[in-house]
Amino acid sequence: MILAWTGAALIGLSLGLLGSGGSILTVPVLVYLVGEDSKLAITESLAIVGCISLFAAIPYARSRQVDWRTVLLFGLPGMLGTYGGSVLSQFLPGSAQLLLFAVVMLLAAAFMFRPAPAQASEVPRRQPLLHTILQGLGVGVLTGLVGVGGGFLIVPALALLVGLPMPYAVGSSLVIITLNSFTGFARHLHPPQGSTETLHWPLIGTFALIGILGSLVGSHLNRRLSNEKLRRGFAVFLVLMGVYVLSTQLPQVLHAPAAKAALAR
Numbered sequence: 001m002i003l004a005w006t007g008a009a010l011i012g013l014s015l016g017l018l019g020s021g022g023s024i025l026t027v028p029v030l031v032y033l034v035g036e037d038s039k040l041a042i043t044e045s046l047a048i049v050g051c052i053s054l055f056a057a058i059p060y061a062r063s064r065q066v067d068w069r070t071v072l073l074f075g076l077p078g079m080l081g082t083y084g085g086s087v088l089s090q091f092l093p094g095s096a097q098l099l100l101f102a103v104v105m106l107l108a109a110a111f112m113f114r115p116a117p118a119q120a121s122e123v124p125r126r127q128p129l130l131h132t133i134l135q136g137l138g139v140g141v142l143t144g145l146v147g148v149g150g151g152f153l154i155v156p157a158l159a160l161l162v163g164l165p166m167p168y169a170v171g172s173s174l175v176i177i178t179l180n181s182f183t184g185f186a187r188h189l190h191p192p193q194g195s196t197e198t199l200h201w202p203l204i205g206t207f208a209l210i211g212i213l214g215s216l217v218g219s220h221l222n223r224r225l226s227n228e229k230l231r232r233g234f235a236v237f238l239v240l241m242g243v244y245v246l247s248t249q250l251p252q253v254l255h256a257p258a259a260k261a262a263l264a265r
Contacts, residue, residue, distance in 0.1 A: 001034070003033050004029060004033040004034045005206075005210055007025065007029035007033050008029065008048075008206070008207040008210040008211050008214070009210050009211070009213070009214040009217075010025060010029075010214065011025045011026050011029065011048070011049075011052065011207070011211045011214065012052050012056075012210065012211030012212055012213060012214025012215035012216075012217075012218060013214040013215065013217060013218040013221075014218065014234065015052055015053060015056050015151070015174070015211070015214075015215045015218060016056060016214065016215035016216060016217060016218020016219040016220075016221070017218040017219075017221060017225070018151075018155075018170075018218075018231065018234060019056075019151060019155055019169070019170030019171075019173050019174060020151025020152045020154065020155045020170075020173060020177075021108070021112075021151065021152055021234055021238075022049060022052060022053075022151070022211065022215075024101075024104070024105055024108055024152060024238065025241075026041075026045035026048055026049055026207075027041050027042055027045045027098075027101060027146070028241055028245060030044060030045060030207075031098070034203065036200075036203075037094065038094030038095070038097060038098050039089075039094045039097070040198075040199070040200075042089070042097060042146065043185065043188040043199065044199060044200065044203065044204050044207075046143075046181045046182070046184040046185035046188070047181070047182075047185045047199075047204045047208070048204055048207045048208050048211060049177065049181045050177075050178050050181030050182040050185060051208035051211070051212065052208060052211040052212055052214075052215055053151075053174045053175075053177040053178040053181065054174075054178045055212045055215060056174050056212075056215040056219070057171060057174035057175045057178060059219060060167070060170065060171025060174060060175075061171065061175070063167075063171075065167045065168050065170075065171040066168065066171040066172050066175055067158075067162075067164055067168050067171075067172045070132065070158060070162055070164060070172050071172050071175050071176055071179075073129060073132045073133055073136065074132050074133075074135060074136035074139075074154075074157075074158070074162070074172075074176055075136060075175065075176040075179045075180070076136070076179075077133045077134075077136035077137040077140060078136040078137065078139050078140035078143070078150075078176055078179065078180045078183075079140060079179050079180060079183040080137065080140060081136070081137040081138065081139065081140020081141040081142075081143070081144065081180075082140040082141070082143045082144040082180045082181075082183040082184040082187075083140075083144060083183055083184070083187055084140070084141055084144060085140065085141040085142065085143060085144020085145040085184070086144035086145075086184045086187040086188060087144070087187070088141075088144070088145060089144060089145050089146075092145070093253075095249050095252040095253050096249075096253055097145065097146055098245055098248075098249045099245075099246065099249045099250060099253050100145060100146050101146040101245060102242045102243075102245035102246040102249060103242075103246070104142065104146055105238050105239075105241055105242035105245065106238070106239065106242040106243075106246075107153075108152035108153070108235075108238050109235040109236075109238035109239045109242065110235075111152055111153065111156050112152065112231045112232065112234055112235030112238065113231075113232060113235045114156075115228065131161065132161075132162060135157050135161065136176070139153050139154055139157070139176075139180070140180055140183075143180040143181065143184055144183075144184045144187070150176075150177065150180060151173050151174070151177050154169075154172075154173040154176055154177065155169050155170060155173045158172055158173060
């Protein structure tokens with residue numbers, strides 16, 4: 001389990017360093033290092049990420065680097081989208097969810113490879129309310145479907161589209177990730193009748209604790225390391241992990257219809 005605990009530390013470290021990325025690491029760590037079922041891992045990841053993001057957001061809130069207006073307009077629709085996405089996830093097999101997850105990882109890598117947006121002003125500019133609401137809704141649906149907080153999409157959206165300075169984008173993103181993650185997790189606290197899903201609370205608690213400590217270390221290192229190099233290094237890791245998950249899950253998704261047809265004969 002040493003590799004699994006190391007993975008938990010990396011989840012928190014990523015959130016502390018980049019304000020995103022930790023959530024997209026949690027599911028692969030739980031599936032490939034701990035051995036959890038894919039659907040169970042997606043549910044547990046929401047609780048773990050929610051706890052880590054909550055504690056990681058506290059220093060930003062104390063420094064007044066959270067735009068609460070954006071959290072309201074982006075985060076509340078995101079909570080609704082997360083609930084809807086978690087309902088839709090019940091109709092997808094675990095392999096299909098992981099396949100979608102791999103695509104999301106590669107998309108995240110594309111965002112990370114792009115240079116961090118430069119802010120000409122420390123004063124946030126405003127975009128139309130409807131745009132903010134729709135963006136929050138879309139990220140929320142993705143959160144519910146594949147069990148990621150969406151920070152790798154939220155931070156660029158808040159910086160490029162909403163116009164928040166990067167520190168405010170990161171702080172606001174962590175609050176929104178917390179809302180989205182806990183909303184998605186709450187939906188899974190009452191599984192459908194006949195479900196055999198049993199959450200492993202000690203595992204969730206241990207991962208959350210290690211991740212919180214990792215996020216504190218990441219926040220400290222963030223002041224010393226080049227953010228651009230960190231982003232690109234993380235992007236490379238996402239590409240490797242995304243390609244691996246894609247290669248393992250794509251055959252299962254493609255062979256599933258053929259297997260059903262063979263059983264029907």
